[in-house]
Amino acid sequence: AQKVTQAQTEISVVEKEDVTLDCVYETRDTTYYLFWYKQPPSGELVFLIRRNSFDEQNEISGRYSWNFQKSTSSFNFTITASQVVDSAVYFCALSGHLSYNTDKLIFGTGTRLQVFP
Amino acid sequence: DAGVIQSPRHEVTEMGQEVTLRCKPISGHDYLFWYRQTMMRGLELLIYFNNNVPIDDSGMPEDRFSAKMPNASFSTLKIQPSEPRDSAVYFCASSFEGEATGELFFGEGSRLTVL
Numbered sequence: 001a002q003k004v005t006q007a008q009t010e011i012s013v014v015e016k017e018d019v020t021l022d023c024v025y026e027t028r029d030t031t032y033y034l035f036w037y038k039q040p041p042s043g044e045l046v047f048l049i050r051r052n053s054f055d056e057q058n059e060i061s062g063r064y065s066w067n068f069q070k071s072t073s074s075f076n077f078t079i080t081a082s083q084v085v086d087s088a089v090y091f092c093a094l095s096g097h098l099s100y101n102t103d104k105l106i107f108g109t110g111t112r113l114q115v116f117p
Numbered sequence: 118d119a120g121v122i123q124s125p126r127h128e129v130t131e132m133g134q135e136v137t138l139r140c141k142p143i144s145g146h147d148y149l150f151w152y153r154q155t156m157m158r159g160l161e162l163l164i165y166f167n168n169n170v171p172i173d174d175s176g177m178p179e180d181r182f183s184a185k186m187p188n189a190s191f192s193t194l195k196i197q198p199s200e201p202r203d204s205a206v207y208f209c210a211s212s213f214e215g216e217a218t219g220e221l222f223f224g225e226g227s228r229l230t231v232l
Contacts, residue, residue: 043209045223089230091160104150104173105221107160 002027006106007105012114013082021077023092023112029053033095034068034075035105040088051075082115089113119143121224123209129230135197138227141190142211151184151194151222160208166192166223199231 013019019105025034036048049059051068059066063080079086089112093105122141130136142149143215149164164174174184181200186192196203206228210221 042225043206043228044208044225047220047222049221104162104165106162109159 002029002094002106004106005090005093006108006111008111009109010112010114012116014116015083016081017115018078018080018084019113019115021079021090021113023075023077023094023108025073025075025092025094027094035093035095036038036066036075036077037093037107037112038088039091045091048077050077079113084114084115084117087113087115121209121211121222123224123227124206125227126225127228127230129232130199131232132200133198134231135195136199136229136231138194138207138209138229140192140194140209140224142192142209143213143222144190146211146213146222147189148212148214149186149192150210150212151192152210152223153205154208154226155205163194196229199229201202201231204229204231 005024006022008022011019013052021101032053035050038046038048049066050091055071056068065078067076075092077090089110092108121143124139128136147168148165151163152160153163154160161176163176164184165172169186169189181198182196183193184192192209194207206226208223208226211219211225
């Protein structure tokens with residue numbers, strides 16, 4: 001069975017603090033993909049990143065970085081120097097591999113991040 | 118370029134009424150997904166289509182729910198009869214097999230309240 005666990009339900013930080021959102025997954029697939037999505041207060045889901053199971057290199061995109069460790073089945077997300085606009089619910093998701101580029105996503109329960117000025 | 122379009126954005130109805138939610142995927146996308154988001158259960162996949170054909174409806178909660186995709190540019194999710202526990206935000210998403218990022222593009226959601 002596939003499962004995604006985001007143990008942190010809510011995190012509050014003050015602007016400019018660094019914050020890490022944890023994600024732990026379970027799967028029996030050898031090929032799989034991991035995602036992070038952001039859901040701002042407006043409600044839409046915004047894609048942030050997808051990583052495949054064969055690529056354990058950390059990824060950095062501006063203030064965002066992701067740490068993928070197969071040994072611990074984790075795909076953590078760090079926001080450096082957080083800003084008020086980062087306030088949102090962040091979802092980690094795991095694919096049930098459908099085809100090369102399309103995935104049936106299993107979502108975690110989300111972590112609500114509040115960044116205070 | 119228009120994204121995934123869902124309607125209505127908000128729906129309030131009474132228990133027992135039929136509800137129809139609509140989705141227009143991004144042109145050219147060959148996968149369409151319906152998700153439901155509630156506080157208790159988070160984001161759940163209800164059903165998905167590939168080239169207009171339903172592939173997996175194992176997430177559909179019960180027979181009161183049905184989904185159709187009569188053509189590549191339109192899908193509906195119907196609840197009949199509706200119940201208060203169906204209150205949720207329903208998201209439609211689409212994707213394209215040829216998109217290297219594997220991104221699912223989500224609509225803004227339809228918030229359903231069943232009284």
